[in-house]
Amino acid sequence: MEQILSGKTIVITGATSGIGLAAAEIAARKGAAVIGIGRSPERCRQAEARLRAFNPAASSKYLTADLSIQSQVRSLAPRIQLLLEEAGRPGLDGLVNNAGTFSYYLSFSPEGFELQWAVNHLAPFLLTHDLLPLLQAASAGRIVTVSSESHRDTRLNWDDIQLRRHYNGLRAYQQTKLANVLFTLELNRRLGTGSGVRAFAADPGLVKTEIGFKGTPALVRWVWGWRRSAGDAPELPAAWIVYLLSEPSLQQSPEIYWRGGVPKPASRFALDAQSARRLWALSAQMCGLESEA
Numbered sequence: 001m002e003q004i005l006s007g008k009t010i011v012i013t014g015a016t017s018g019i020g021l022a023a024a025e026i027a028a029r030k031g032a033a034v035i036g037i038g039r040s041p042e043r044c045r046q047a048e049a050r051l052r053a054f055n056p057a058a059s060s061k062y063l064t065a066d067l068s069i070q071s072q073v074r075s076l077a078p079r080i081q082l083l084l085e086e087a088g089r090p091g092l093d094g095l096v097n098n099a100g101t102f103s104y105y106l107s108f109s110p111e112g113f114e115l116q117w118a119v120n121h122l123a124p125f126l127l128t129h130d131l132l133p134l135l136q137a138a139s140a141g142r143i144v145t146v147s148s149e150s151h152r153d154t155r156l157n158w159d160d161i162q163l164r165r166h167y168n169g170l171r172a173y174q175q176t177k178l179a180n181v182l183f184t185l186e187l188n189r190r191l192g193t194g195s196g197v198r199a200f201a202a203d204p205g206l207v208k209t210e211i212g213f214k215g216t217p218a219l220v221r222w223v224w225g226w227r228r229s230a231g232d233a234p235e236l237p238a239a240w241i242v243y244l245l246s247e248p249s250l251q252q253s254p255e256i257y258w259r260g261g262v263p264k265p266a267s268r269f270a271l272d273a274q275s276a277r278r279l280w281a282l283s284a285q286m287c288g289l290e291s292e293a
Contacts, residue, residue, distance in 0.1 A: 006031030014099030016043040022238035033058040067123035068109040077130035091137030094245040097124035097145040106167040114162035120176035126287045141197035147180040152267040186276035203259035204237030
């Protein structure tokens, strides 16, 4: 396979299974050094061994972190910077915000945020903020945040954005996927055209993953099992994500929402600039970055 990512370093969250692991494997085959992020030390060790078999010269590494905990998210940037320095690399070439969760019941992170909001939105927001100087140090940095077609089915509930008063697991998930697109929209506005970094939101489509099986009632697991049977294998959307990371012609692309290697129109609520700015300010406050609002 063509080594189009040779000499590049890519960070991928949720990289021990599903789309994240598939993207890590494809990127490694294409020559990238992958820094994978996972929650389980054992699964991280197994995934790291797999990637090194694909590309021994790139010396891929895995770091463990629970992305529902902001202190652990913050710990990643200095660890990633150290890995880059040890490898003699000037910057970080790509970041894939792939890790996600679904919680049928109202659950909270250790810091008191609704769990899906913490993992699916606040973690990518904070990790991107912390890694941005490293991405700007690369010749052409890319940020890909995995969203979903389900972002079309909702609007942000500004009065109760974590749905604490009237929780619905699916609605909460949809809100985080809408937040992913709004985050990408505002990030590109703030970066401007001369920053050397470009952000995209990726719609993976229906994929055969385990996300609907974790902590859900038996009926929900049955429905998800039936629904995902029509989905794609993780390798297909993973290849689209790697395309967004590696295709040179996309560096100045004005398109933000992509599926299957082509741009698609996001919902009108996802492209509302005022909502994107409002969400950014709120997210900065929740992450203790008020000065960034």
